[in-house]
Amino acid sequence: MAKKIFIGIALLFFTFSYSQKEFYELRTYELNFGKSANLLYDYIEKALIPALNKNEIYNIGVFEEIGDAMPKKLYLFIPYKSINDYYEAFEGLKEDQDYKKVSNSYMKTSPNDFPYLRYETSLFIAFEGLPKMIKPDEGTSVFELRTYEGYNEDALNRKIRMFNESEFKIFEDVGLHSVFFGEKIAGPQMPCLTYMLAFKDMEERNANWEKFGPHPEWQRIFGLPEYENTVSNIYRIFLKPMSFSKL
Template identity: 60%
Template sequence: MIKKILLTFALILAFQAHANDEVYELRVYKLQFGKSAQVLHDYFQKALLPALNRQGITNIGAFEESSDNMPKKLYLLISYKDMQAYSETLKALKKDKTYIADAKAYSGTSQEDFPIDRYESSLFLSVSGFPKLVKPKSGSRLFELRTYEGYSEDAVRRKIKMFNDSEFTIFDEIGLYTVFFGEKIAGQDMPSLAYLLAFEDMEERDANWKKFGPHPEWQRIVKLEEYANTVSSIDRVYLKPLPYSQL
């Protein structure tokens, strides 16, 4: 109970301090082995995404992992203009009769046939150096989702400053095309930040990342004491867009 109260209080503080920041919800759906995921794809394509679009929420990313890792996972990236829009969207879905009707097959799927057990949802706030989601260029078929954990909140704060002051500029110069960047405010493995990069293919990805390490600005800032020990763990997942993805 105390943990829930503290989490609620933290979210309230985040809402007040970052009321005008863009908010990103990243959902990860773990598929159950041996069960068809078609009802879930139909729900995304025919019910959830259209309902969110009707509320003015566009450029919704829908992905699957490009690897053959098990269990298979589907990802949704939903961007809201601010915390209030996120809250209002959840309420609006419960009253949207078209959405409820379109989601009937999904909602009526039996427990035995349901394709997932649970899904994880994380919330992120945009940062000053990359305040808005950017739709990737046409032909982007490979997405790289990177999560940086820090040993403390201050470590993550310093890493975000590193991005704001220098790394976003480096990314622009060498072709690391960022879709979104956010500091996690709710979810597992906090404190952390995450961002999504878009490429045509793995060849473009590898070629452009090779330019990062030798870049003069990176060589300068990586030696600064201010940015020492900012990242304690990096997680990387390669994604490919589903046919109905809006990114």
């Protein structure tokens, strides 16, 4: 009995501790060469997004890479208010009759005609300094998705602290418009963090990043010992929203 009470208190503490932070899912679909992706697009636009909206999950972003990247990929960003919302949405799709009806053609398509083989998904918890995502302004056409790997958990934690204590303010000052910042809790490349920025166009993006390095606060923190060796690798992708994206 005492053990059950302890577990219950621990779960309550976990839920309370993270209730103010959003959770994010980021899916990457690698599309099959030579196959039409319209089936996947229709599924996401007409079946998945409406079903998630019924569970009060909004601001779902759907993106493709800028340029002619090969293989072609589709990126799906889903923000959840809590980890419990993620679970309820995941389970709810299995019982949603409207979702089943609208997604029927997608579910019944033969393997030979399916637009992708697998999708990769990752889960993130938002940073303390940006606990909720920010929906970008209308007219945003360029999204920059960046992943920073740390060589171990301590390095990653120190980089997250660097963002929370200083870099968010620098980003705001120079016009690097944040969408979300997340520490990965499940998925490849761990330990790592991922964040997304939004810009009107590539010209704004380039001009505002040029302001980052000379910023006085960055010059102050760049060489501090506590932030040494925090990032071992950086991955950067430029994305544009699909016509049915909600971001």
